[in-house]
Amino acid sequence: MNAPAVDFFYEFASTYSYPAAMRVDEVAGVAGVAVRWRPFLLGPIFAEAGWTTSPFNLIPAKGRNMWRDLERTTAAMGLPLRKPDPFPQNSLLAARIATALPDDGRRAAFSREVYRAEFGEGLSIMDPEVLGRALASAGIEPSTAIVAAGSEDVKKALRATTEEAKAKGLFGAPSIVTADGELFWGNDRLEQAVEWAARAAPR
């Protein structure tokens, strides 16, 4: 009998994916739910909505509230917060590296290090050096991972994940999709998503 699992869709440019990435494994673990780490790109989905940048930039009052709310959220978790410049960051290289890594803990560890650098220290994740250090901090040999990230297979796999996310109805990140197709959007919904998965799983 398999443990229930959820797909955790995250985008490295997404602010609320930061606290979510830091706690999703623990929230799910307590409920006996496994987490599949699914990096994807919101850019192509936003572009279809006619947006050329983050809605947090398009609606300044919404953006101001988001940064303040994120400050409260991360403070309550004991996490540092520093806004990267520019915001949003181009997340393509980070997403390709994460896609190239096996989802056996290494992808999650690297992803958490990327968020820590980007939103904890305000560093640019468009800088390969920052991503190399994130890999090293996660215990992964950087050069091999970065070369692997450049392959056609990885590019295709990332495009496929983004297409799958769109097909599942995603419009923002983080989002969790359960095995029975239920979509939960936002760091605020992690607990509900995991409870849903635990309840829906066949016994």
Add this chain to the structure above:
Amino acid sequence: MNAPAVDFFYEFASTYSYPAAMRVDEVAGVAGVAVRWRPFLLGPIFAEAGWTTSPFNLIPAKGRNMWRDLERTTAAMGLPLRKPDPFPQNSLLAARIATALPDDGRRAAFSREVYRAEFGEGLSIMDPEVLGRALASAGIEPSTAIVAAGSEDVKKALRATTEEAKAKGLFGAPSIVTADGELFWGNDRLEQAVEWAARAAPR
């Protein structure tokens, strides 16, 4: 010594204002926080962002998720849910009536009845008869309240509340603003807002 109070800004066309209106008095009461009921209009604020309708209509995937999420949210609260047609409803008359009522429990009672009709039964709050019944259900004499809602003073007061909301940085509903100016957006943030108000209040 005064009890701490928060401003609860709500919009009758707003879906998440429905569960928030149904529980805000209880959530705040437990923490010893008073609630000022502040009906306002999001339309003029959305118009400045260039939106002519609800963002839930502009981004279909976002709208689908909202209705499903609201279904889960209201089900967990034991509240009925039915989508009004059209969505969003024109909330002007309801907001004027609420503004005309004294904030001594009657405004809150009427507002909850409006939400119950609109999102619990899917009725049109553009229909004066529906609003008249909401008044009667709240124990308020309908004709007097509806006449009062048509006065210039009430129209001015509603415009002033909307201007105040914008000045406080509101971009959506429901929103809570504490005495020290902290803004909390969404039904998900009621508890945090009330805790903030209880903590920040001078002892």
